[in-house]
Amino acid sequence: MASIKDVAASAGVSVATVSRVLNEHPSVSADARTRVLAAVEALGYRPNAVARSLRTDQTHTLGLVISDVLNPYFTELARSVEEEARALGYSVIIGNADERPEIQDHHVRNLLDRRIDGLLISPTDGGSPLMLDAVRAGTPMVFVDRWIPGVDVPVVRADGRDAVRDLVAHLHALGHRRLAIIAGPAATTTGSERVEAFRAALAAHGLPLPDAYIGQGDFQAESGRRVTEGFLDLPEPPEVVFAADNLMALGALDAVRARGLRVPDDIALAAFDDIPWFVHTDPPVTAIAQPTGELGRAAVRALVDRIEGRTAASVALSARLVVRRSCGEPPAENPVTNRSTS
Amino acid sequence: MASIKDVAASAGVSVATVSRVLNEHPSVSADARTRVLAAVEALGYRPNAVARSLRTDQTHTLGLVISDVLNPYFTELARSVEEEARALGYSVIIGNADERPEIQDHHVRNLLDRRIDGLLISPTDGGSPLMLDAVRAGTPMVFVDRWIPGVDVPVVRADGRDAVRDLVAHLHALGHRRLAIIAGPAATTTGSERVEAFRAALAAHGLPLPDAYIGQGDFQAESGRRVTEGFLDLPEPPEVVFAADNLMALGALDAVRARGLRVPDDIALAAFDDIPWFVHTDPPVTAIAQPTGELGRAAVRALVDRIEGRTAASVALSARLVVRRSCGEPPAENPVTNRSTS
DNA sequence: GGCCGACGTGTAATCGTTTCCACGTCGTGC
DNA sequence: GCACGACGTGGAAACGATTACACGTCGGCC
Numbered sequence: 001m002a003s004i005k006d007v008a009a010s011a012g013v014s015v016a017t018v019s020r021v022l023n024e025h026p027s028v029s030a031d032a033r034t035r036v037l038a039a040v041e042a043l044g045y046r047p048n049a050v051a052r053s054l055r056t057d058q059t060h061t062l063g064l065v066i067s068d069v070l071n072p073y074f075t076e077l078a079r080s081v082e083e084e085a086r087a088l089g090y091s092v093i094i095g096n097a098d099e100r101p102e103i104q105d106h107h108v109r110n111l112l113d114r115r116i117d118g119l120l121i122s123p124t125d126g127g128s129p130l131m132l133d134a135v136r137a138g139t140p141m142v143f144v145d146r147w148i149p150g151v152d153v154p155v156v157r158a159d160g161r162d163a164v165r166d167l168v169a170h171l172h173a174l175g176h177r178r179l180a181i182i183a184g185p186a187a188t189t190t191g192s193e194r195v196e197a198f199r200a201a202l203a204a205h206g207l208p209l210p211d212a213y214i215g216q217g218d219f220q221a222e223s224g225r226r227v228t229e230g231f232l233d234l235p236e237p238p239e240v241v242f243a244a245d246n247l248m249a250l251g252a253l254d255a256v257r258a259r260g261l262r263v264p265d266d267i268a269l270a271a272f273d274d275i276p277w278f279v280h281t282d283p284p285v286t287a288i289a290q291p292t293g294e295l296g297r298a299a300v301r302a303l304v305d306r307i308e309g310r311t312a313a314s315v316a317l318s319a320r321l322v323v324r325r326s327c328g329e330p331p332a333e334n335p336v337t338n339r340s341t342s
Numbered sequence: 343m344a345s346i347k348d349v350a351a352s353a354g355v356s357v358a359t360v361s362r363v364l365n366e367h368p369s370v371s372a373d374a375r376t377r378v379l380a381a382v383e384a385l386g387y388r389p390n391a392v393a394r395s396l397r398t399d400q401t402h403t404l405g406l407v408i409s410d411v412l413n414p415y416f417t418e419l420a421r422s423v424e425e426e427a428r429a430l431g432y433s434v435i436i437g438n439a440d441e442r443p444e445i446q447d448h449h450v451r452n453l454l455d456r457r458i459d460g461l462l463i464s465p466t467d468g469g470s471p472l473m474l475d476a477v478r479a480g481t482p483m484v485f486v487d488r489w490i491p492g493v494d495v496p497v498v499r500a501d502g503r504d505a506v507r508d509l510v511a512h513l514h515a516l517g518h519r520r521l522a523i524i525a526g527p528a529a530t531t532t533g534s535e536r537v538e539a540f541r542a543a544l545a546a547h548g549l550p551l552p553d554a555y556i557g558q559g560d561f562q563a564e565s566g567r568r569v570t571e572g573f574l575d576l577p578e579p580p581e582v583v584f585a586a587d588n589l590m591a592l593g594a595l596d597a598v599r600a601r602g603l604r605v606p607d608d609i610a611l612a613a614f615d616d617i618p619w620f621v622h623t624d625p626p627v628t629a630i631a632q633p634t635g636e637l638g639r640a641a642v643r644a645l646v647d648r649i650e651g652r653t654a655a656s657v658a659l660s661a662r663l664v665v666r667r668s669c670g671e672p673p674a675e676n677p678v679t680n681r682s683t684s
Numbered sequence: 685g686g687c688c689g690a691c692g693t694g695t696a697a698t699c700g701t702t703t704c705c706a707c708g709t710c711g712t713g714c
Numbered sequence: 715g716c717a718c719g720a721c722g723t724g725g726a727a728a729c730g731a732t733t734a735c736a737c738g739t740c741g742g743c744c
């Protein structure tokens with residue numbers, strides 16, 4: 001592979017001049033510039049990003065550590081992150097933690113070793129020493145979706161409280177009184193927050209949230225299945241199951257189906273996170289939709305602000321309820337909320 | 343951030359010795375080793391991967407350029423690729439081409455500039471000059487899922503021919519005679535191959551595949567919707583629509599639903615690529631399942647073989663038909679093929 | 685006509701590693 | 715007792731870029 005030296009030799013100038021042409025430094029004569037450009041073209045030269053990074057101490061790369069790539073919500077997040085980053089001249093290295101703290105740490109370490117310019121992360125747990133060290137060391141960082149309390153890092157997330165309230169009102173109006181939730185891990189903010197929002201919304205209607213109706217999941221389909229089976233085995237099973245993410249909702253559907261029961265007649269179902277497939281499931285699933293793309297873009301902008309020396313602020317966008325048929329009594333068709341893709 | 347010099351100074355040895363300890367070079371005294379290790383620990387030193395890469399000319403990084411991250415098939419592929427790569431000591435940079443050749447080229451260029459050790463790619467088109475150049479320059483490369491004919495690069499893919507034959511036999515047995523396909527872009531191998539396999543399977547049953555029954559899609563949901571609407575507008579609409587990927591099947595469902603028609607009563611549907619959601623759609627969708635995880639792992643192994651100087655061979659694994667209810671007449675329940683997650 | 689600033693260019697240091705080579709100090713074998 | 719090999723170590727040169735600094739040349743202005 002041709003190096004800057006080859007270009008310099010071929011153009012009859014010094015490497016410094018080549019570098020200046022490449023970096024659009026003003027003080028280069030038109031003559032030198034054309035000769036260099038011609039040599040670059042002829043040799044098919046491309047600057048070595050590794051060498052450049054070593055010298056300039058910037059990689060123009062963002063690290064993104066997400067909890068689970070198989071979760072469509074995070075996939076969409078990753079996509080919008082990459083898009084916005086590309087628009088701003090950065091590339092993205094994605095690490096998939098699979099909801100496992102040790103894999104998360106592996107990725108964080110790896111990204112730090114590669115000297116990424118900044119880190120976007122949706123923490124799987126309460127924060128490992130490694131991550132806290134990175135924050136302390138001044139690594140530009142932004143939390144997205146989930147965050148770690150007490151750590152001074154901007155957070156970009158959706159606030160689902162209002163939507164959860166709308167959901168509970170909807171369920172209450174349909175006559176449901178025994179509502180259960182499949183929660184995410186308590187170590188994640190989204191795990192505990194959604195339970196709290198649910199509990200508060202229930203309280204507003206004078207409904208309790210008994211412990212038996214709080215199932216502990218881990219945001220994966222299998223846990224949704226397991227928890228739902230537990231609910232169904234209860235002497236008095238809930239009338240509604242609210243899954244704190246879309247994969248656990250999938251697991252819940254599996255469990256209900258395995259028993260030969262029907263949604264919503266035998267048990268109603270709702271989910272946090274809306275995905276295109278919810279339109280076509282049997283029945284279509286009522287869900288709380290996050291502005292996922294906007295979250296990803298906002299997170300990148302915040303991180304790049306931080307990297308480039310500006311100050312980055314936290315962002316909270318609101319989620320909204322999308323009513324379908326999985327909780328009973330089909331509402332009037334709404335052509336907008338029923339579009340399956342965006 | 344502490345550098346190797348700091349460690350050397352702190353341990354009272356030269357940088358060469360530190361480097362030797364870190365790289366497990368044998369000729370280091372036990373005494374020096376412990377002093378270095380202690381210094382590393384004390385300073386929280388981590389080698390700078392950028393500098394190391396510059397010197398050794400290897401990044402221990404693989405590039406993966408996929409056609410569309412939002413497609414669950416590619417997501418799963420990406421996940422298995424990353425997992426296997428991690429197991430072999432490599433990390434992965436994913437580029438999402440969104441089925442657009444110019445974005446694909448952007449990612450390829452970017453990855454090449456970063457001096458990745460090898461490239462895993464599922465080409466969106468017939469091969470840009472850039473990619474052909476990279477092949478000619480000897481960049482270790484492996485095609486996965488799709489490939490470019492006439493280019494000497496190992497291919498790891500699923501052969502769906504038998505499964506398509508099984509599908510057509512299944513459809514024929516159900517009494518369907520007018521079968522249509524939503525094809526992928528002709529520039530992709532999976533785009534044209536699936537049509538050919540379908541045509542051949544139809545011919546074996548003495549069935550034609552008229553041009554009007556070949557809809558041109560682009561592997562995205564929207565095109566599935568558009569093509570399906572076209573089919574439904576035909577004077578004699580098909581009895582079955584076979585979508586060449588899962589997203590176009592989603593679009594087809596959207597279109598059928600928008601007309602108030604029902605699957606499979608009014609029109610049957612089948613898809614290439616199986617995904618967990620197909621179990622829970624209304625109705626569950628008959629699909630051809632690829633061994634996605636195995637494909638990803640095999641692709642990584644082939645690429646790493648090539649990188650580390652061994653020879654890499656092409657791999658073709660077989661796909662299989664998973665019958666559900668979207669083509670009519672429910673088969674007996676099969677607990678294995680109906681599990682929604684793996 | 686001389687001085688000074690602007691301009692274009694090249695030399696060389698630098699980023700953090702790895703690794704070749706040379707060197708000193710042993711222990712061993714004759 | 716001497717030669718020699720093995721071993722542990724350090725110095726210094728790379729890798730491919732960027733950039734501070736110095737230098738020569740030219741034009742304009744007094």
